[in-house]
Amino acid sequence: MTDAGRFAVQLRSDLKVFVRNPAALFFSAILPVIFLTLFVSIFGNERAGDGYGNIRVSTLQVPGFIALAVVSASFVSLAIGLTTVRENGVLKRIRGTPVPPWIVFAGRIGTAFVSATIVTAILCAIGAAAFGVTVPSTTLPGLLSTLAVGSAAFCALGIAYTRLIPSEDAAPAMTNAVVLPLYFISGVFVPVSQLPHGLRQVADVLPVKPFVDALTVAFDPRTTGVGFAGGDLAILAAWGVLGLLLAVRFFLWTPRQQAG
Amino acid sequence: MVALPTEETAIEIDGLRKSYGGLQAVRGLSLRVRRGEIFAFLGPNGAGKTTTVEILEGFRPRDAGDVRVLGVDPAHGGRDWRARIGIVLQEGKAQPNLTVRETLELWSAYYPHPKPVGETITLVGLDEKADDRVARLSGGQRRRLDVGLALVGNPELVFLDEPTTGFDPVARRAAWSVIGGLRDLGTTVFLTTHYLEEAQELADRVAIIKSGVVVAEGPPAALGAGAATAEVTFVPPPGVELSELPGGPAMEVFDGVARLRTELPTRVLAELCGWAVQHGVELERLEVTRPTLEDVYLELVQSGDVATAA
Numbered sequence: 001m002t003d004a005g006r007f008a009v010q011l012r013s014d015l016k017v018f019v020r021n022p023a024a025l026f027f028s029a030i031l032p033v034i035f036l037t038l039f040v041s042i043f044g045n046e047r048a049g050d051g052y053g054n055i056r057v058s059t060l061q062v063p064g065f066i067a068l069a070v071v072s073a074s075f076v077s078l079a080i081g082l083t084t085v086r087e088n089g090v091l092k093r094i095r096g097t098p099v100p101p102w103i104v105f106a107g108r109i110g111t112a113f114v115s116a117t118i119v120t121a122i123l124c125a126i127g128a129a130a131f132g133v134t135v136p137s138t139t140l141p142g143l144l145s146t147l148a149v150g151s152a153a154f155c156a157l158g159i160a161y162t163r164l165i166p167s168e169d170a171a172p173a174m175t176n177a178v179v180l181p182l183y184f185i186s187g188v189f190v191p192v193s194q195l196p197h198g199l200r201q202v203a204d205v206l207p208v209k210p211f212v213d214a215l216t217v218a219f220d221p222r223t224t225g226v227g228f229a230g231g232d233l234a235i236l237a238a239w240g241v242l243g244l245l246l247a248v249r250f251f252l253w254t255p256r257q258q259a260g
Numbered sequence: 261m262v263a264l265p266t267e268e269t270a271i272e273i274d275g276l277r278k279s280y281g282g283l284q285a286v287r288g289l290s291l292r293v294r295r296g297e298i299f300a301f302l303g304p305n306g307a308g309k310t311t312t313v314e315i316l317e318g319f320r321p322r323d324a325g326d327v328r329v330l331g332v333d334p335a336h337g338g339r340d341w342r343a344r345i346g347i348v349l350q351e352g353k354a355q356p357n358l359t360v361r362e363t364l365e366l367w368s369a370y371y372p373h374p375k376p377v378g379e380t381i382t383l384v385g386l387d388e389k390a391d392d393r394v395a396r397l398s399g400g401q402r403r404r405l406d407v408g409l410a411l412v413g414n415p416e417l418v419f420l421d422e423p424t425t426g427f428d429p430v431a432r433r434a435a436w437s438v439i440g441g442l443r444d445l446g447t448t449v450f451l452t453t454h455y456l457e458e459a460q461e462l463a464d465r466v467a468i469i470k471s472g473v474v475v476a477e478g479p480p481a482a483l484g485a486g487a488a489t490a491e492v493t494f495v496p497p498p499g500v501e502l503s504e505l506p507g508g509p510a511m512e513v514f515d516g517v518a519r520l521r522t523e524l525p526t527r528v529l530a531e532l533c534g535w536a537v538q539h540g541v542e543l544e545r546l547e548v549t550r551p552t553l554e555d556v557y558l559e560l561v562q563s564g565d566v567a568t569a570a
Contacts, residue, residue, distance in 0.1 A: 013365075017357050021357055089353060096345075
């Protein structure tokens with residue numbers, strides 16, 4: 001079997017584990033759908049206010065919850081999943097086999113891409129059918145490239161973040177403690193225009209807001225061209241590279257709770 | 261011709277040393293494991309067992325000494341080397357949401373020349389559980405899956421770290437038959453265990469490690485026989501003073517049983533039995549025992565703590 005074949009077996013196995021894990025499925029797929037439906041139903045017809053022209057909030061919320069779904073499938077899933085298998089000793093054992101380490105990560109990153117793509121498609125379909133929020137076909141390249149860069153960056157950050165998580169029990173709390181505040185200051189739940197100026201400036205250099213903004217560009221009916229948000233993607237990519245470097249340098253294969 | 265020791269030697273360790281800070285965990289340990297044998301590695305907690313095994317498995321660097329595992333220095337063991345060994349860690353867990361078969365299919369893909377998955381399942385006795393999720397297996401069944409994961413790559417050498425801890429006696433017997441079966445396949449087994457009975461049952465040779473060095477090495481039976489004395493025990497006939505018996509003055513009585521330690525058990529028995537037949541009495545519960553591996557182990561491990569601490 002070639003390494004490409006090994007990757008295929010790993011990916012199939014990781015996808016099975018993912019769909020059989022109720023918590024991962026709920027947070028990555030079901031919760032974004034519930035949030036989108038609830039929030040758009042409640043606030044969707046309001047106007048977004050200054051900084052967004054006069055578009056409806058629903059046009060901002062669809063990309064916001066797509067961002068939430070992607071971050072859940074990549075950053076949250078990888079951080080919790082890899083911490084769990086590290087503390088269980090599974091990673092140490094895998095290290096004892098001849099499989100190249102990249103296959104282990106690639107299986108999980110591939111799973112994040114697959115689930116993010118499917119959930120994005122579902123959210124787009126709901127947005128279009130129920131709330132009239134559509135992606136103009138001209139900006140589809142912008143949407144897809146943003147999804148690719150965002151998924152990759154948040155996977156890298158999730159892998160790197162495991163180094164800070166001491167135990168399996170701490171993993172869900174420690175990842176949510178990072179992402180929930182970021183959602184709030186990045187325009188996922190409330191329009192950024194309602195936030196204090198200082199907080200907005202902080203959010204601008206953290207990875208979630210550029211991701212939401214880049215997605216929003218693709219959904220914004222006023223966008224001309226392919227919807228490629230270069231500046232936002234550059235910030236996202238920089239975070240991705242930082243995550244990758246930290247992951248390569250500091251990733252831990254053996255349980256942290258094991259003495260010695 | 262230069263001899264190629266690796267052809268008959270699976271593991272060679274010479275003068276292995278490893279310290280953590282000021283603590284010397286392993287201090288000049290040497291041993292040889294032959295190909296195709298089951299080798300048991302015994303010692304109390306903190307003796308340096310896990311450190312040694314993890315160095316052999318390539319998980320830990322060493323400070324000094326020569327180590328060859330299947331002819332390769334484990335500190336530089338690459339993919340080809342990893343493909344030839346199997347590892348069962350002390351605490352292993354598998355993905356709870358995969359079935360036994362799915363787990364083994366994934367792991368078999370990690371290796372270049374895997375054993376067929378079905379064959380591995382049969383080997384570890386999980387045929388009836390093959391399509392159950394790991395979450396639904398009992399502790400003993402999970403441990404058998406652990407062993408299966410170590411064997412699916414068709415290894416020449418398997419490290420088993422306390423493979424039967426927490427097993428009930430029936431499950432332990434079943435695991436022993438699996439491990440014993442590996443010898444028939446020509447697989448070398450490096451077994452770490454707390455259970456001396458397990459070493460006695462399975463191992464061709466054992467090494468006892470204490471304070472980071474090997475204090476005894478050999479076949480389990482020879483280690484027991486190596487201790488000088490045998491013990492003759494029996495219940496003294498009622499109304500007979502011990503001093504009337506041959507060898508009587510050297511005996512001690514404990515819980516109503518007379519014991520005599522001797523290096524000449526045949527002679528002691530002949531005299532005792534001659535006396536008993538002559539006097540027409542039966543020596544109840546008459547036994548000659550050699551020290552077991554456990555006796556030898558306890559004696560080695562408990563003695564001389566002060567001496568080695570210096």
